[in-house]
Amino acid sequence: MSAPHANTTPGERLPDTRDLVGIGFGPANLALAIAVKEHNDQRAPGDAIRASFVERQDDFDWHRGMLLEGATMQVSFLKDLVTLRNPGSAFSFVHYLQDRGRLVDFVNHKTFFPTRIEFHDYFRWCAARFREQVRYATTVTGVVPAPGSDTAGVVDELDVLTRPAGAPEAVASTGLRARNIAIGTGLVPRLPEGVETGERIWHNRDLLHRAPLLTERTHRRFAVVGAGQSAAETADYLHRTFPDAEVCAVFRRYGYSPADDSPFANRIFDPAAVDEFYRAPQDVKQQLLGYHANTNYSVVDGDLIEQLYRTVYQEKVAGTERLRIMGASEFAAATPTSDGVRVTVRSLTGGETLALDCDALVLATGYRAGDPLDLLGDLADECLTDGQGRLRIGRDHRVETTPRLRAGIYLQGASTEHSHGITSSLLSTLAVRSGEICDSLLLNAAERDLRAGAPVPTAPANRG
Missing domain, CATH: 1.10.1200 (Non-ribosomal Peptide Synthetase Peptidyl Carrier Protein; Chain A)
Incomplete structure (x- = not known):
């Protein structure tokens, strides 16, 4: 969406300019908030990084629609929000366990992989300490140069324009003034071309929000499109939750492929x-x-593959085949009906099509990175791109810009995969990345002070 004009007059200064405004408050910006706090705890108040965050959801939430009972994390608990940056942090998963009274029990559990439900609770435990810094239920409508900051051809402050989540566009936007912003708005569901979600067509992210409400089931059949971990988990969940229903797993591969989680x-x-x-x-x-x-992509944990295959085989033995693995097939169309949805599946090998009348279609078709330029309006013209039209991003995760734009724009998430690699959208390097961004903020502040002739604070202490 394009940035609207700020509801301010030229030269007006919004109070309390922040050093950082984080757009979105998922795990990435939560890790950044922790890094900033741990820096501030070691500094005099005058040297603190002043940070605020904006989140459209009512409270901290992380893939709640896929917090399936028993589903485990696919990364070690040591790759939490802090440990790889600061093993002694009070925000570590180990400290969380101690606070919850489960540390010894977890040790006896002898696993590196807690359940997703427990890790979600860990995230919320951390996020609760930042409630005063986060504006929940607030939507960012755009980012514009702060009035009065565009002097001598340089923009060194930005206004992050916001309104209450769900408010009509007629409601005027208010602003948060910032010297830097960190965009961590997460991923956007990817849907097959021409398909829209509805009462009987869902993306898997809404699985636990929608499936329990499905009380009228005429066809006793579900279709799940996708070949990755979420697709396999969705098929397994529906098969277990609705014991009278057939579950058709549709994907282009011949079978589910295992994730390579070997040490190298x-x-x-x-x-x-x-x-x-x-x-x-x-x-x-x-x-x-x-x-x-x-x-990471279109692959499934080996244990789940074995479990699903065992289910298919046992049902063949019993003569009650409810889990249908429709490999080497592709989703062709979905047509809503009065009592469900008709899903058309095409065989890749023979070309024939099959119509499945289903109670619901679940699209476990992955996610795509949102375009950060959508928030920046005219400021997007100041952001440099490479030969393929992708944003040029520094090693410190800051977007490279023209000399006119001195305010920092940092990116968190999949929009940096082309520059920083496959970990960009994952939890694995959140802790280290947050420290890198925090250090970059300090370096930029020092450069600003040098330009202004102000004293420069001492270098940050090693945070581990």
Whole structure:
């Protein structure tokens, strides 16, 4: 969406200019908030980074629609919001366990992989300490140069325009003034071309919000489109939750493919791998993304594959086949009906089509990165791009801009995958990345002070 004009007059200064405004308050900007707090705790108040965050949801939430009972994390608990940056942090998963009274119990559990439900609770435990800094239920409508900041051809402050979530566009936007912004708005569901979600057609992110409400089931059949972890988990959930229903898993591969989580392959998620990827030539970056796509994209944990195959086989033995694996097939169309949805599936090998009358269609078709330029309006013209039209991003995750735009724009998430690698949208390097952005904020502040002739604070202490 384009940035509207600010509801301010020329030269008006909004109070309390922040050093940082984070747009979105998911795990990425939560990790950044922690890094900023841990810096501030070691500094005099005058040297603190003043940060606020804006989040459209009513409270902290992370993939709540896929917090399936028993589903575990696919990364070690040590890759939490802080440990790889500061192992002694009070915001670590270990400190969370101690606070909840479960540390010894977790040790006895002998696992590196807590459930998603528990890790979500850990995120919320951390987020609760920042409630005063987060404007929940607030939508960002755009980012514009702060009135009066565009002097001598330079924009060094921005206004982040907001309104209450769900408010009509006629409601005037108010602003948060910032010297830097960090865009961490998460991923956008990817849907097949021409398909819209509705009462009986969902993206898997809404699974737990929609499936329990489905009380009228005429066809006793579900279709799940997708070949990755979420698709397999969705098929398994529907199969277990609705024991009278058939579940048709539709994907182009012949069968579910296992994720490569071997030790050497996992090095692609190391913080050092980001350095190596960033400085690699473009053709090498593409090769690396291709080589290691099977660590993250359209792959499934081996244990779940074994479980699903065992289910299929046991149902064949019993003569009650409810879980249908429709490999080498593609989703062709979805037509809502009065009592469900008709899903058309096409065989890739023979070309024939099959119509499935279903109670619901779940599209586990992944996500795409949102375009950060949508928030920037005319400021997008100040952002530099590469030969493929992608944003040029510094190693410190700051968008490279023309000399006119001195205010910092930092990106968190999948929109930096082309520059920083496959970990960009994952939890693996959140802790280290937040420290890198925090250090960059301090460096930029020092440069600003030098230009203004002000005293420069001492260098930040090593945060681990």
